[in-house]
Amino acid sequence: MPASTGPSHAEQHYVNRTGWLRAAVLGANDGLLSTASLLVGVAAAAASAEQLLLTAVAGIAAGAMSMAAGEYVSVSSQADSEAADLERERRALERHPHRERQELAQIYQGRGLPAGLAHAVATRLTEQDALEAHARDELGITENGAARPVQAALASALSFTAGGLPPLAAVLLAPGTLALPVLVGLTVLSLAVLGAIGARTGGAPVLPGLVRTTLWGTLAMATTYGIGHLFHVSIA
Numbered sequence: 001m002p003a004s005t006g007p008s009h010a011e012q013h014y015v016n017r018t019g020w021l022r023a024a025v026l027g028a029n030d031g032l033l034s035t036a037s038l039l040v041g042v043a044a045a046a047a048s049a050e051q052l053l054l055t056a057v058a059g060i061a062a063g064a065m066s067m068a069a070g071e072y073v074s075v076s077s078q079a080d081s082e083a084a085d086l087e088r089e090r091r092a093l094e095r096h097p098h099r100e101r102q103e104l105a106q107i108y109q110g111r112g113l114p115a116g117l118a119h120a121v122a123t124r125l126t127e128q129d130a131l132e133a134h135a136r137d138e139l140g141i142t143e144n145g146a147a148r149p150v151q152a153a154l155a156s157a158l159s160f161t162a163g164g165l166p167p168l169a170a171v172l173l174a175p176g177t178l179a180l181p182v183l184v185g186l187t188v189l190s191l192a193v194l195g196a197i198g199a200r201t202g203g204a205p206v207l208p209g210l211v212r213t214t215l216w217g218t219l220a221m222a223t224t225y226g227i228g229h230l231f232h233v234s235i236a
């Protein structure tokens, strides 16, 4: 029945893309804001152009590695528990096939199918791929949602790095006294763009998302500016 599988497939694809895009936007936001705040703090303490450049590169590298490591560990442990769950399920299917089919039928009944139909569906899916049916409908593990640690680590490192590029460009292209204003301006602009993209991919209204990210970003930069300025005053 291609007519009935078509729409649901397209819908699932859309949901997956949204999750992926939202993670990328969050990672970029992180890279943008932490690199910019770091640079604003160092610039406020009157650092040279070379020191700012070094700070930008070191900040991006450190942040990207930290994001990758954190993501790898968290997704790996999720993958481990998914694998353990699947293994438990595989053994249960081997030992108690009848009980497992009953269990599957009860799940479909719980979702609103009449008893006869629920048993027919459970029987059909058990013949087709029992483990897949139990993974999806009992454990909630799908092929699309399966945890991929290396992919997740790479994606967050890349999105963080991409987010760090506007502040890096600012200190690279606008040295001297222009560095700080260009850095802040470019960062606020990028935050607004990311906030708008994030809101749109989530299907939320654009303006509140844009205002939220821009406000928090300005607050973060104001904080590090204050800290950097204190150091500048105390060593000058």
Ligand SMILES: [Zn+2]
Binding pocket: 089, 092, 100, 103, 134, 138
């Ligand atoms: Zn089961």
